[in-house]
Amino acid sequence: MLIRNIVNIISVIAGSLMLAAIIFDKLPWWSLFVLILIWLLITGYGVANIRSGYFLKSLSNNSKINQRKIAITFDDGPDPNTLEVLKILDKYDVKCTFFCIGKQVEKYPDILREITKKNHVIGNHTFSHDKLIDMYGTERFTNEIKDADHIIEKYTTKRPLLFRPPYGITNPNIAKAVKATGHSVIGWNKRSFDTTIPSEKVILRRITKNLKNGDVILLHDTKTITLSVLEQLLLFLQRNNFTTVTIDELFSIQAYA
Ligand SMILES: [Zn+2]
Incomplete structure (x- = not known):
């Protein structure tokens, strides 16, 4: 599974739980924006770094090779x-x-x-x-x-x-x-x-x-x-x-x- 999918699943679950907590007055409303900001930062890192393999599999080096x-x-x-x-x-x-x-x-x-x-x-x-x-x-x-x-x-x-x-x-x-x-x-x-x-x-x-x-x-x-x-x-x-x-x-x- 791509990291992107894992991050999105965790974000949706965390967002839903936070939303429920906000409705029941257990969390301030702005806490949801903190989650969105974290998601944006992680996604932005994935966009800019091909090596992260965030959106697709890429070949950036072959660490398994034992010849020089x-x-x-x-x-x-x-x-x-x-x-x-x-x-x-x-x-x-x-x-x-x-x-x-x-x-x-x-x-x-x-x-x-x-x-x-x-x-x-x-x-x-x-x-x-x-x-x-x-x-x-x-x-x-x-x-x-x-x-x-x-x-x-x-x-x-x-x-x-x-x-x-x-x-x-x-x-x-x-x-x-x-x-x-x-x-x-x-x-x-x-x-x-x-x-x-x-x-x-x-x-x-x-x-x-x-x-x-x-x-x-x-x-x-x-x-x-x-x-x-x-x-x-x-x-x-x-x-x-x-x-x-x-x-x-x-x-x-x-x-x-
Ligand atoms: Zn170029």
């Missing part, structure tokens, strides 16, 4: 900067997973082909990655996933089965959409914040601190700062005998339909 394997993932491409990322990955002979946005694929189909040509894995990161995408209803969100699938398949002949929700946000509509499309939802447990932190050192330290077998690293192939972070990260992994694998290999799942 980790996965590096790149979001929001393809982008001209992706070509520089590919050069660095080639230099270290490392394979990664790229969660691509449909709109970006439309703009840079050749860069998408270049990623697959190098045997990296492509995942779905919705078609528009709209700022308000988390407000979309189930049908509209389902179409976001399907449209991204179609355009990726058009240029690579492969239909992705791996899906990463934009901003790592999940909610009941996204859970229903993913159930309908049948994708595996992929999160992360090592967020680099390479889109917001201006210091390479800080970003690298965030990733490498306590790095464990089966960890999943989130980077963005759209950022120039990521290039130098990536090179230093690959050197760190080499020194510490970590092997970088694609998401499908890390979790023993299928990348394409």
Whole structure:
């Protein structure tokens, strides 16, 4: 059972008991608002944290793995900067997973082909990655996933089965959409914040601190700062005998339909 269902059942029971207590003057009326506030806080945490598995099952790391394997993932491409990322990955002979946005694929189909040509894995990161995408209803969100699938398949002949929700946000509509499309939802447990932190050192330290077998690293192939972070990260992994694998290999799942 999902945590969300447990929280909702407990909240309804607690709410009913409190309501009865309020009617019989055993509790002040505002105590019900305290319960609602607690529910909102827990639900908000679930929405913002893909790793919590609050609304849907997601794969954020594989703690069961006993080999020194980790996965590096790149979001929001393809982008001209992706070509520089590919050069660095080639230099270290490392394979990664790229969660691509449909709109970006439309703009840079050749860069998408270049990623697959190098045997990296492509995942779905919705078609528009709209700022308000988390407000979309189930049908509209389902179409976001399907449209991204179609355009990726058009240029690579492969239909992705791996899906990463934009901003790592999940909610009941996204859970229903993913159930309908049948994708595996992929999160992360090592967020680099390479889109917001201006210091390479800080970003690298965030990733490498306590790095464990089966960890999943989130980077963005759209950022120039990521290039130098990536090179230093690959050197760190080499020194510490970590092997970088694609998401499908890390979790023993299928990348394409
Ligand atoms: Zn994104």
